[in-house]
Amino acid sequence: MLTIGALAKKTGTKVQTIRYYEQIGLMPDPGRTEGGQRRYGNADLDRLSFIRHARQLGFTLEAIRELLDLSDHPDRPCHEADAIARRQLKQVEQRLARLEALRAELKRMVHECAGGRTADCRVLEVLRDHSECLTDHSEIGA
Amino acid sequence: MLTIGALAKKTGTKVQTIRYYEQIGLMPDPGRTEGGQRRYGNADLDRLSFIRHARQLGFTLEAIRELLDLSDHPDRPCHEADAIARRQLKQVEQRLARLEALRAELKRMVHECAGGRTADCRVLEVLRDHSECLTDHSEIGA
DNA sequence: CTTACATCCTATAGCTACTGGAGGTTCAAG
DNA sequence: CTTGAACCTCCAGTAGCTATAGGATGTAAG
Numbered sequence A, B: 001m002l003t004i005g006a007l008a009k010k011t012g013t014k015v016q017t018i019r020y021y022e023q024i025g026l027m028p029d030p031g032r033t034e035g036g037q038r039r040y041g042n043a044d045l046d047r048l049s050f051i052r053h054a055r056q057l058g059f060t061l062e063a064i065r066e067l068l069d070l071s072d073h074p075d076r077p078c079h080e081a082d083a084i085a086r087r088q089l090k091q092v093e094q095r096l097a098r099l100e101a102l103r104a105e106l107k108r109m110v111h112e113c114a115g116g117r118t119a120d121c122r123v124l125e126v127l128r129d130h131s132e133c134l135t136d137h138s139e140i141g142a
Numbered sequence C: 001c002t003t004a005c006a007t008c009c010t011a012t013a014g015c016t017a018c019t020g021g022a023g024g025t026t027c028a029a030g
Numbered sequence D: 001c002t003t004g005a006a007c008c009t010c011c012a013g014t015a016g017c018t019a020t021a022g023g024a025t026g027t028a029a030g
Helices: A004-011 A015-023 A042-056 A059-072 A079-112 A124-130 B004-011 B015-023 B042-058 B063-072 B080-112 B120-127
Strands: none
Touching: A004 A015, A004 A042, A015 A042, A042 A059, A042 B120, A059 A079, A059 B120, A079 A124, A079 B080, A079 B120, A124 B042, A124 B063, A124 B080, B004 B015, B004 B042, B015 B042, B042 B063, B063 B080, B080 B120
């Protein structure tokens, strides 16, 4: 039986994060000691490892909820899990494309900066005038 | 003189977002009509365009605050603006590297899924067992 | 001049995925 | 039996918006 701190260490999760996962129903209510402290077993360790791994691969908590649900029903067909993973892959590829465009633009900005007064700074100039951009980057964020 | 809605349309920003930028001090308090509605001029349009463009390039609002500050003082040396852009470029490159690793892993997962029962699903299996991964992807997010 | 209606106003809450702190309790070692 | 690390709950905060409620304003048509 693991304390929450031991489970946290084993999975590379913060204690608060585990409690948070419990709160939102991603982790089940664990057993408790008489004094009210949480104690975890191997099933909990597996489940949390799954969650953390999926997070590292960029899946949202909602997607992970679905994946866990599928994982809990071994007899159902697996095309749903496949679809979720494909969706994730697509998103990653879109973000990659956007980031590559950003990198090009930033490189251009930085390389053209001669290091004089801010009045002549290419970095600021490019930000001021979108029409100087070569790429589109219309969507926000990355 | 532009209404907030017109300014929003011109810059591809939501009305609420403009009010939010004002609230956090990124946009100045605009003039108002007798009835209390905001009215914007060309300086506001330029400033908001600058902000939006920088956001599209992935700069945080804090970085944008610095860039705007530099932009407001044309006689200062510009190495700070350059440093901010370089920092941003570095971050973008790091994210690119991570996303490329994720893409590889997701591709492998998806391609290995044969489409049977969830019990045999490669997607779920890989998530369950991190040791099956080829890449590291230890940091979270993307 | 009035009415209709789109747009505006403020204030507040919500989103994702956590993280941190205050103030108090429990557990295990010595 | 005492100490002190680790636990507990509850609440607030992060970034960067977005959405809603409930009401006021501005403008164009009749």
